[in-house]
Amino acid sequence: MASSSSHFHYHKSRNDDAEFESLFDELLEIPDDIPEPKMRKKRAFIERHREEGDIKLWNDYFSETPTYPHNIFRRRFRMSKPLFMRIVHRLSTEVEYFAPTQDAVGRSSLSPLQKCTAAIRQLAYGGGADTVDEYVRCGETTARKCLHQFTAGIIHLFGDEFLRRPTPEDLERLLHIGEQRGFPGMIGSIDCMHWEWKNCPSSWKGMYSRGTDKPTIVLEAVASYDLWIWHAFFGGPGTMNDLNILERSPVFDDIIYGRSPQVDFTVNGREYNFAYYLTDDERRTETEDETFQGQDTSFCVKIPTELFTPVTVDDEK
Incomplete structure (x- = not known):
């Protein structure tokens, strides 16, 4: 039996070659x-x-023998020279960022004085990070990092010392001064201020704006006669009034939970066991004095903040 098979023949033409080359060129063409x-x-x-x-x-x-005397130093640094040197010493010995270092080729980095001066100049004058470049000799990014590290270091090193509640000895002193000034039982003044937030995110402006189109952040502070601020509650939206802030503030937690120290004083023949804070709007309180002085001595508090988050603003504050 003979088998059968089919044979297919493909005839290649010149037209096929030309078409293939044309398609190939089109695919390779950029x-x-x-x-x-x-x-x-x-x-x-x-x-x-x-x-x-x-x-x-x-x-x-x-x-x-410095070029500029002490009065000019105090005006430009907003503090005395011994206080500034104390801060520089603590930061350079206890905060790694401010410690003297060298790069890979053995060249010294910015000195602790340069880093602290860059931060203080920004706080004192409210200028941008680039404004200290020509004098302190550090770039904008470095100057901004100096500022953040400086404020974080100050809070870490001195927060427990200055942002603490009054001890019994402090209370006795404050009560004595208050009585001498005609306010027996007063241990300080409490007030709130609104700080404009320039770079508030657009989605948050409604929550942080009240009465105007400018968003603000609320600072509540308690200050004594010598401008010791031992309580600060910062970060409330600008839509809140003073009473709303007080409801959220921890300043009266000790009284509410019975942890407040007992004090005894008499007014008009009546005895009282709890101290009080002065909030009379008709009288300029110590807190207002501190606010006005803070705006004069630290220009960054007077101008709108350009930071982006309340946590960062709280640290810079």
Whole structure:
């Protein structure tokens, strides 16, 4: 039996070759509308001669014969020189960021004086981080980091000492001063202020704006006659009034839960066991004095804050 098979023949023509080559060229052709990848920019390096800046800063304010006297130092740094040096010493020995270091080639980094001066100048004058570049010799990013590290370090090192509740000895002193000033039983003044928040997120503006289109953050503070602020409650939305803030503030928690220290004083023949805070709007209180003085001595409190989160603003405050 003979088998049968089918044979198929494919005849290749020149037209087929031309069509194939045309399709191949179209696939390989790069369209003109595809943008070329952009070259990644290298980080610009500016030689600021920070060592010379450190020497100039030392000769201007901290040498045995400084260029500028103590009164100019206090005006520009908003504090006395011994206090500033105490802060610099604590930060440089207890906060790693402010410790003197060297880079890989053995070159010294910014000195603790330069870093602290960069932070203080921003707090004192309310200028941007770039404003300290020409004198302190540090870039904008570094100056901003100095500010954040400075405020965080101050809170860490001095918060327990100054932001603490009065001890029995403190209460006795405050009560004595209050009685001498005609307010027996008063241990301080309490008040609230609104701080404009320039860079408030758009979705939050309704919650932080009241009466105006400018969002604000509320600061509640208790201050004594010597401007010791031992209580600060910060971060409330600007839509809240003073009573709303007091309802959320922990300032009266000790009284509510029975932990408040007992004090005894007499007014008009009647004995009282709890101290009080002065809130009379007709009298300029210590808290208002502190607020006005703080706005005069620290310009960053007077101008709108440009930070983005209440937590960060709280630290800078």
